[in-house]
Amino acid sequence: NAGVMQNPRHLVRRRGQEARLRCSPMKGHSHVYWYRQLPEEGLKFMVYLQKENIIDESGMPKERFSAEFPKEGPSILRIQQVVRGDSAAYFCASSNGNTGELFFGEGSRLTVL
Amino acid sequence: AQRVTQPEKLLSVFKGAPVELKCNYSYSGSPELFWYVQYSRQRLQLLLRHISRESIKGFTADLNKGETSFHLKKPFAQEEDSAMYYCALEGGSARQLTFGSGTQLTVLP
Numbered sequence: 001n002a003g004v005m006q007n008p009r010h011l012v013r014r015r016g017q018e019a020r021l022r023c024s025p026m027k028g029h030s031h032v033y034w035y036r037q038l039p040e041e042g043l044k045f046m047v048y049l050q051k052e053n054i055i056d057e058s059g060m061p062k063e064r065f066s067a068e069f070p071k072e073g074p075s076i077l078r079i080q081q082v083v084r085g086d087s088a089a090y091f092c093a094s095s096n097g098n099t100g101e102l103f104f105g106e107g108s109r110l111t112v113l
Numbered sequence: 114a115q116r117v118t119q120p121e122k123l124l125s126v127f128k129g130a131p132v133e134l135k136c137n138y139s140y141s142g143s144p145e146l147f148w149y150v151q152y153s154r155q156r157l158q159l160l161l162r163h164i165s166r167e168s169i170k171g172f173t174a175d176l177n178k179g180e181t182s183f184h185l186k187k188p189f190a191q192e193e194d195s196a197m198y199y200c201a202l203e204g205g206s207a208r209q210l211t212f213g214s215g216t217q218l219t220v221l222p
Binding site: 003004033041042043044045047053056059091093100101102103104105106107 | 145158
């Protein structure tokens with residue numbers, strides 16, 4: 001089991017461009033979570049998804065950010081018209097919904113120039 | 114609203130000394146609490162959870178509801194314990210974790 005896979009590991013974008021971050025959960029997991037870590041800060045919850053459903057998006061900025069977890073394929077976190085403040089590490093985690101334990105990916109580091 | 118506070122960003126102890134990483138939480142319901150650890154160049158992983166009442170790698174953590182704390186303790190620190198430690202709280206039905214800002218533990222030889 002390869003664990004939670006995130007790509008790209010590093011992404012550089014200019015202001016105004018779009019960033020797409022992908023997350024493949026562990027095999028058998030249907031619950032996906034996205035967290036953001038700003039420099040010098042802890043992990044901040046963004047969104048919780050199950051297949052084809054957004055369960056909790058209370059941590060998502062109201063504009064420019066969206067997430068999906070389609071029936072087939074990875075979960076995608078999409079940031080439109082990126083700004084410098086979006087520069088951060090974005091972590092994905094998955095679970096089977098039962099144990100309460102989250103399994104994390106290695107993160108995607110977004111740098112906005 | 115739920116909140117997790119880890120007051121120490123950095124903590125250094127000598128090998129063999131006791132270590133305590135502090136965690137306080139704020140939550141109106143009955144929380145589930147966890148400690149996650151991130152070793153250098155590795156992904157974040159679960160260390161222990163309070164409902165298991167187990168000791169992992171010599172670490173223990175007791176939930177103190179009166180003081181709303183869940184401090185992580187180890188009687189004799191080892192160099193391989195050097196890592197970033199995050200306290201986390203799971204509350205409500207959404208099963209999302211609220212993390213503290215983390216404590217970087219360095220165990221000196």
